Amino acid sequence: MSDAKTQAPAFEQIWDDNIEFPAIEEAFREVLSQPDLSTDLRAEAMTQLARSQGHQGQFEAAKTTLKMALETSKEATPYLRYRLEMGRVLRSSGQSQESAPFFREAYEEANSAGPAADYYAADAAHMLAILDPKVGPCDEKTWSQRVLEIARESENVRTQGWVAIVLNNSAWDLFDEGKYEQALKMFIEATAIRKQALDAKETVKSKRTYRIARWSEGFTLRHMEKNEEAYKVQRQLLDEDDTKSNREELAILCDKLGFVEEAKVHRSVLDNKFK
Structure with missing residues (x-):
């Protein structure tokens, strides 16, 4: 484990480097194994370990870890992060009403x-x-x-990253209301921000979020009946990586555009590769 990963907020990179939550949990356990970790950083790392446990549905284990974090340090930042993660664990375990005060206090x-x-x-x-x-x-x-x-x-660059997150969530809210044109504008803005983040620093997370943003644009274009534009987006994504959601969209779009043989190819891949 490099020294950079043992210093907050540098160890936040763990969330960027890993997609699977068990890998994130293991990484934070490795951080916590460092004997020279300060008390405050140890408490912060515990809150992130608890977060990874909560993502895996290990709610009681997460609460126990958070209790240990609180006992380790009540300094401003560790205590703030304790409240955030306790709120998340409560919400994820179906206790939304109980989670609200933790988020409000944080x-x-x-x-x-x-x-x-x-x-x-x-x-x-x-x-x-x-x-x-x-x-x-x-x-x-x-x-x-x-x-x-x-x-x-x-x-703060990290704080600026919330813009794309909120735009994405708001876009999906508009999409669900059938306001596709407004949703598309937000997705396009979010995609531009994701591209800037990728150009600034290529990580597993920045690559994944940029791809999702572009897929969302294509998905919305299809619902606007802009099938040729949607097809172009999804074909570009397929050239970069072969995913189930990408193939599903292309199969639908090929049917709409009359690309009969290509539609058969996509469905064959779905049947054989993405069962």
Whole structure:
């Protein structure tokens, strides 16, 4: 384990380097095995270990880990992250109502701390938006709008990354309402931000999120009956990687465009490779 991974927020790179949650859990256990880790960093790493456990449905184990984190340090940042992750574990385990106070407390603490903690303020506001997308910190704005406000005003690159996340979520909300044109505009903006992130630093996460953003554009174009444009997007993605969701879209689009033989190829791949 390199020294860079044992220093917060540098060990956040673990989330970028891994997609599988068991691998993330193991990586944080490796961080915690370092004897020279400071007390505060140890507590922070514990909160992230708990987060990986929660993603795997290990809710009681995650709560135990978070209790250990709280006992290890109650300094500002570890305690803030404890509240964020306890809120996430409660929400994921079906206790949404109980999770809200943890996110609200984390938001208020991070917001009052100023620019140094703006990433966590955006994170907490984002979770509150998930709990109820129609409310916010005041009558004039929703929590999603507050996240965008924080992210766009921030000089922190990590905090700026919340813009694409919120745009993506808002785009899908619009898509579900049948507002495809508005959704597409948001997906396009999110894609541009994802591309900038990929160009700045290529990681497993930046490559994956950029691909998902482009796929979302193509998916929306198909629902707008812009089938040729959608086909072009999905073909470009297929040239880069062969995925089930990509093949499924191409099979549908080929039917719409009259590409009978190509449609058969995509369905054959789906039947034999992606059973």
